Amino acid sequence: xxxxxxxxxxxxxxxxxxxxxxxxxxxxxxxxxxxxxxxxxxxxxxxxxxxxxxxxxxxxxxxxxxxxxxxxxxxxxxxxxxxxxxxxxxxxxxxxxxxxxxxxxxxxxxxxxxxxxxxxxxxxxxxxxxxxxxxxxxxxxxxxxxxxxxxxxxxxxxxxxxxxxxxxxxxxxxxxxxxxxxxxxxxxxxxxxxxxxxxxxxxxxxxxxxxxxxxxxxxxxxxxxxxxxxxxxxxxxxxxxxxxxxxxxxxxxxxxxxxxxxxxxxxxxxxxxxxxxxxxxxxxxxxxxxxxxxxxxxxxxxxxxxxxxxxxxxxxxxxxxxxxxxxxxxxxxxxxxxxxxxxxxxxxxxxxxxxxxxxxxxxxxxxxxxxxxxxxxxxxxxxxxxxxxxxxxxxxxxxxxxxxx
Numbered sequence: 001x002x003x004x005x006x007x008x009x010x011x012x013x014x015x016x017x018x019x020x021x022x023x024x025x026x027x028x029x030x031x032x033x034x035x036x037x038x039x040x041x042x043x044x045x046x047x048x049x050x051x052x053x054x055x056x057x058x059x060x061x062x063x064x065x066x067x068x069x070x071x072x073x074x075x076x077x078x079x080x081x082x083x084x085x086x087x088x089x090x091x092x093x094x095x096x097x098x099x100x101x102x103x104x105x106x107x108x109x110x111x112x113x114x115x116x117x118x119x120x121x122x123x124x125x126x127x128x129x130x131x132x133x134x135x136x137x138x139x140x141x142x143x144x145x146x147x148x149x150x151x152x153x154x155x156x157x158x159x160x161x162x163x164x165x166x167x168x169x170x171x172x173x174x175x176x177x178x179x180x181x182x183x184x185x186x187x188x189x190x191x192x193x194x195x196x197x198x199x200x201x202x203x204x205x206x207x208x209x210x211x212x213x214x215x216x217x218x219x220x221x222x223x224x225x226x227x228x229x230x231x232x233x234x235x236x237x238x239x240x241x242x243x244x245x246x247x248x249x250x251x252x253x254x255x256x257x258x259x260x261x262x263x264x265x266x267x268x269x270x271x272x273x274x275x276x277x278x279x280x281x282x283x284x285x286x287x288x289x290x291x292x293x294x295x296x297x298x299x300x301x302x303x304x305x306x307x308x309x310x311x312x313x314x315x316x317x318x319x320x321x322x323x324x325x326x327x328x329x330x331x332x333x334x335x336x337x338x339x340x341x342x343x344x345x346x347x348x349x350x351x352x353x354x355x356x357x358x359x360x361x362x363x364x365x366x367x368x369x370x371x372x373x374x375x376x377x378x379x380x381x382x383x384x385x386x387x388x389x390x391x392x393x394x395x396x397x398x399x400x401x402x403x404x405x
Contacts, residue, residue: 075368075403076401076402077401077402077404080398080399081122081385082397082398083396084125085394087394090108091104091106091375091398092106092387093107093375093387094375094385094387094398097146098142098143098191099143099144101118101119101141101163102118102124103116103117103139105139107136113131114131114135114136114150115129115130115131116131116146116161128166128168129161129168134150134155135151136150137149137151140194142191142192142193143213144163144213145163145189145194147160147189147213150185151183151185154176155174155176156173156175157171157174158170158173158196158198158211160213162213171196172218177201180201181199183198184199184237184238185197186239188240188241188242190265191265192213192214193212193213193265194211196208196209196211196240197237204226206224207220207221207237208222222237224252227253237250238250239260239284239285241284241286242265243287243334246262246263246289247261247263247265248285249263259272259275260285261273278300278302279299279300280301281298281299283297283298283331284297284328288337290337293309294309295333295334295340297328304321304322305327306321307319307328307340307342307360309363319340319364325346326345326346326347327345329343334378339359340361341358341376341384342357343355343375344358355372355373355374355389356370356373357376370386370401372388372390373388374387384403386398387399
């Protein structure tokens with residue numbers, strides 16, 4: 001989860017609170033930004049409203065969805081693919097690479113271990129890397145490789161495991177001052193390339209780096225100067241996402257607003273989404289090319305979190321409003337064919353180990369929940385996999401989800 005305490009500092013800098021609105025434009029229209037801003041207002045949300053009791057459920061829950069969390073959720077069925085019970089080898093993330101390898105990030109909540117497993121079967125664990133004292137923050141799978149970012153309190157590294165040669169390559173590494181510097185270490189992969197965020201704290205700029213695994217070469221794909229000299233509130237590339245060949249990233253403008261880039265990695269065509277000043281920080285994003293729709297998970301200046309759906313025309317639909325005790329886990333959302341996917345983490349009775357996988361459709365009118373699911377993966381064929389936990393016996397399971405009409 002991002003360092004959300006930094007947004008408190010930014011609140012002091014915002015003098016106007018405007019409605020969230022946006023348009024899509026081509027990248028070469030960036031200079032005309034102030035002339036092209038949309039003035040449309042967000043449509044009224046049909047989802048959660050704010051709650052002040054930290055132990056309450058999100059108030060979007062109807063009586064039916066509350067009951068569903070205590071039983072099997074109507075509309076959802078699952079098939080267990082694998083179960084893991086070794087407490088030193090529990091999956092935290094799961095993915096299937098482009099060369100059909102089953103990849104697990106093995107990790108416990110207390111961060112006592114971080115390992116990468118790559119195998120030919122979803123039921124088998126084959127540890128290819130142990131991070132030791134480092135903590136693996138994020139991982140991504142491409143064509144024949146798995147890449148990840150890892151860090152300690154004063155050091156970081158970006159690494160890649162080649163599935164064919166079985167070698168680990170250090171793409172980038174360095175040291176930083178945890179109190180004054182910043183490294184968010186987001187990472188994504190597409191085909192033969194690794195994309196990751198890197199902050200050059202000594203030069204006051206941020207970059208999205210591109211590492212070509214086949215060539216072994218690294219370039220600065222995009223760069224942006226820090227919005228403010230203070231590193232912790234620069235907010236450049238705070239969000240980095242990639243789905244269906246589209247790289248999506250947030251960038252702070254010199255005017256203090258946020259732009260969201262959508263770049264097609266196949267042909268470099270791109271669009272730009274302009275957010276109004278009430279949007280403080282973008283946590284995550286997803287772009288659906290078929291409907292030309294952008295989903296955004298962000299925080300506004302009133303310190304509230306939202307997931308909105310944005311159309312090409314500039315219309316904004318607020319589909320999820322989080323209360324003070326809930327977040328989208330790991331800031332990750334996906335929007336595919338009219339369905340929004342995310343894992344909600346809620347603090348209840350002092351514990352943050354409360355998760356449920358959510359499918360939101362019809363602009364928030366229909367919600368399906370699957371409790372205990374803390375991670376998910378959408379395969380290229382549309383299949384949805386979940387990682388679920390059973391705290392009663394310290395186990396984790398991989399399940400294939402089926403949506404029943």
